[in-house]
Amino acid sequence: MKDKRTAILEATLKLISERGFHGTSMQMVADIAKVGAGTIYRYFENKEDLLSKLYVELKIEFSEVLLANYDSTLSFRGRFHNLWKNMVHYSIDNPQKTAYMEQYTNSPFCDHTMEEIHKKYFSKVANFINEAITQEVIKDVPIDIIAIFTFETAVALAKKHSNGMINLNDENIEIAVNMCWDALKK
Amino acid sequence: MKDKRTAILEATLKLISERGFHGTSMQMVADIAKVGAGTIYRYFENKEDLLSKLYVELKIEFSEVLLANYDSTLSFRGRFHNLWKNMVHYSIDNPQKTAYMEQYTNSPFCDHTMEEIHKKYFSKVANFINEAITQEVIKDVPIDIIAIFTFETAVALAKKHSNGMINLNDENIEIAVNMCWDALKK
DNA sequence: TATTAAAGAATGAATGTTCATTCCGAAATT
DNA sequence: AATTTCGGAATGAACATTCATTCTTTAATA
Numbered sequence: 001m002k003d004k005r006t007a008i009l010e011a012t013l014k015l016i017s018e019r020g021f022h023g024t025s026m027q028m029v030a031d032i033a034k035v036g037a038g039t040i041y042r043y044f045e046n047k048e049d050l051l052s053k054l055y056v057e058l059k060i061e062f063s064e065v066l067l068a069n070y071d072s073t074l075s076f077r078g079r080f081h082n083l084w085k086n087m088v089h090y091s092i093d094n095p096q097k098t099a100y101m102e103q104y105t106n107s108p109f110c111d112h113t114m115e116e117i118h119k120k121y122f123s124k125v126a127n128f129i130n131e132a133i134t135q136e137v138i139k140d141v142p143i144d145i146i147a148i149f150t151f152e153t154a155v156a157l158a159k160k161h162s163n164g165m166i167n168l169n170d171e172n173i174e175i176a177v178n179m180c181w182d183a184l185k186k
Numbered sequence: 187m188k189d190k191r192t193a194i195l196e197a198t199l200k201l202i203s204e205r206g207f208h209g210t211s212m213q214m215v216a217d218i219a220k221v222g223a224g225t226i227y228r229y230f231e232n233k234e235d236l237l238s239k240l241y242v243e244l245k246i247e248f249s250e251v252l253l254a255n256y257d258s259t260l261s262f263r264g265r266f267h268n269l270w271k272n273m274v275h276y277s278i279d280n281p282q283k284t285a286y287m288e289q290y291t292n293s294p295f296c297d298h299t300m301e302e303i304h305k306k307y308f309s310k311v312a313n314f315i316n317e318a319i320t321q322e323v324i325k326d327v328p329i330d331i332i333a334i335f336t337f338e339t340a341v342a343l344a345k346k347h348s349n350g351m352i353n354l355n356d357e358n359i360e361i362a363v364n365m366c367w368d369a370l371k372k
Numbered sequence: 373t374a375t376t377a378a379a380g381a382a383t384g385a386a387t388g389t390t391c392a393t394t395c396c397g398a399a400a401t402t
Numbered sequence: 403a404a405t406t407t408c409g410g411a412a413t414g415a416a417c418a419t420t421c422a423t424t425c426t427t428t429a430a431t432a
Binding site: 020023054099105106108112127139144148149157163172175176179180182183185 | 205206207208221232291292293298301325327328330331334335338339342343346349351352358361362365366368369370371
Binding site: 226 | 386387388389390391
């Protein structure tokens with residue numbers, strides 16, 4: 001039988017991605033997780049702790065996906081294409097996780113504590129970018145600006161796809177990744 | 187003395203941008219607006235209605251800012267630069283409004299009703315983009331993809347600036363708008 | 373048997389909303 | 403001009419409900 005902590009996290013993800021923070025009570029989480037309400041407090045300090053732990057776990061998973069097929073024999077452009085497409089495919093395939101992360105990021109829950117988490121888990125991606133800058137393959141621009149053009153566009157595209165507002169088929173993904181690369185390349 | 191409806195909207199903006207939906211009660215709004223709690227319900231059906239009306243008003247204001255200095259004698263590139271910079275400057279100068287809109291967009295409050303609102307108020311911007319596509323100045327790509335590369339990057343940059351995570355000085359803005367144009371141009 | 377885990381009813385604080393009442397300016401009446 | 407009447411805007415205490423969290427009891431485990 002599934003571990004209760006995991007069941008609680010999965011229930012939280014499902015409920016909050018569909019109904020938002022304000023629309024999700026601890027009782028609902030307990031019901032969906034098929035767990036007593038009090039049990040949640042054996043695994044998490046309180047609601048805020050639960051939300052924050054879930055966010056961090058999702059971000060770590062996300063950061064690992066990005067470099068899943070990293071291949072240093074490829075050109076920077078090739079590696080970037082892989083990384084970017086990984087991001088889009090993950091976001092499309094996991095709409096609830098994407099919605100949750102976006103919601104959390106834009107809430108006051110997400111304080112400056114999270115910056116360190118981001119720095120820590122995305123350090124390899126940062127190294128890759130910095131290397132590309134050093135080798136004058138992409139523009140010499142503050143890395144946070146590069147990150148925005150890379151991450152935000154991919155996630156936003158996937159969100160709009162999940163909303164049914166655009167159709168992100170392979171052709172459109174190819175178009176988009178090339179637009180992104182055009183923005184970055186020297 | 188300031189009109190009460192406006193006072194309520196301003197209080198809501200301030201509180202929710204700082205404390206989020208869940209952290210803002212109607213009583214708090216009433217206190218900040220210096221209004222009785224019941225008075226809110228003379229102007230808005232309920233909390234959801236208040237949040238939605240505020241969002242629509244902000245979006246309309248935003249859409250008007252974009253084309254404030256529209257000048258059809260300029261090149262497409264020139265017009266795009268103006269539009270994009272308007273967006274960034276507005277987002278930087280109005281961090282609370284930006285935070286509120288982002289929070290609302292990523293919440294389940296924001297349903298498909300809002301799509302029509304967006305379509306309506308951003309139609310002039312859409313016309314501009316479509317014209318640029320027709321004249322083969324920018325890539326022939328679904329307009330929603332263009333929109334994401336334009337809007338999301340600008341707003342995300344401004345948000346990170348307001349967080350203190352990057353410093354969006356004039357130089358960086360110039361860099362960023364050029365990156366954006368590189369993504370779009372044919 | 374002793375210890376830990378789980379459950380879910382109980383609790384008290386907080387929330388959105390309502391509604392009986394007050395207030396205020398303008399019109400009507402004297 | 404002075405007084406009364408009137409309408410609706412504004413109020414905020416009161417209400418039912420919901421919520422996060424705690425507590426007590428029961429079950430499982432070693």
